[in-house]
Amino acid sequence: MSNSYAQPVLRTTDLSAGLQIVQQLLAIADLRDLEVDFEARVSSTDxxxxxxELIPDAEWWAEGDRDGSSDKGDDPAAHLPIRLRGWAMSPETVEPFLKAVGESPASVRWDFNAWPEAPEVGLGVGGTRGAFVTLCVNVRDLDLTEPSTDHTVFVHVKQVEAERAPWLAAQVGLGVIGDLVMAPY
Incomplete structure (x- = not known):
């Protein structure tokens, strides 16, 4: 398995504008097998x-050099701050997740079957390893390490199909606004 590569296409303080661009990108994708993955940096018991409550079987681990994880059966509240992940969730859980994270750094990644053919840049249908869209909230990077008051939308592509990212951005009236980077998962 290889990692996807991601490139930012929108940065905004308006979360609804970010979600609207995500929906526009999803509208051109092959959404068979659509699922959503969540990640958040959590430092508050609330x-x-x-x-x-939303993700009762969430995977989590203590941040930094501290011990504690869901694998060990530890109490996450006793190990804050933590990283928390939910895998293969339904798209209907996105809004409740965003409400739950509040101002915490978090990401939502939509995982689907394929990007469409991009004949203008010489690409056929893009396969599953590079078919994602990520919305990072209250943070500027995919690793959730650069807290911010704005939100960033990333398109994911295969590294060998890097020209697909600007093409995707153009399909929703945008351009790329940063470098292509290897996605963390």
Whole structure:
């Protein structure tokens, strides 16, 4: 398995504008097998409680050099701040997740079957390893390490199909606004 590569196409303080661009990108994708993955940096018991209610079987681990994880059966509230992930969630859980995270750094990644053919840049249909859209909220990077008051939309592509990212951005009236970077997962 290889990682996808991601390139930012929108940065905005308006979360609804970010979600609108995500929906426009999803409208051109092959959404068979659509699922959503979540990740958040959690430092508050209130945010933790809301997230665990939504994702009771979430994977989590203590940040930094500290010990504690869901694998060990530890209590996440005793190990804050933590990283929390939910895998293969339904798209209907996006809004409740965003409400639960509040102002915490988080990401939502839509995972689907394929990007469409991009004949203008010489590309056929893009396969599953590079078919994602990520919305990073309250943070500027995919690793959730650069807190911010704005939100960033990334398109993911295969590294060998890097020219697909600007093509995708153009399909929704945008351009790329940063470098192509290897996505963390």
């Amino acid at each position: 945010v933790l409680a809301a997230l665990l």
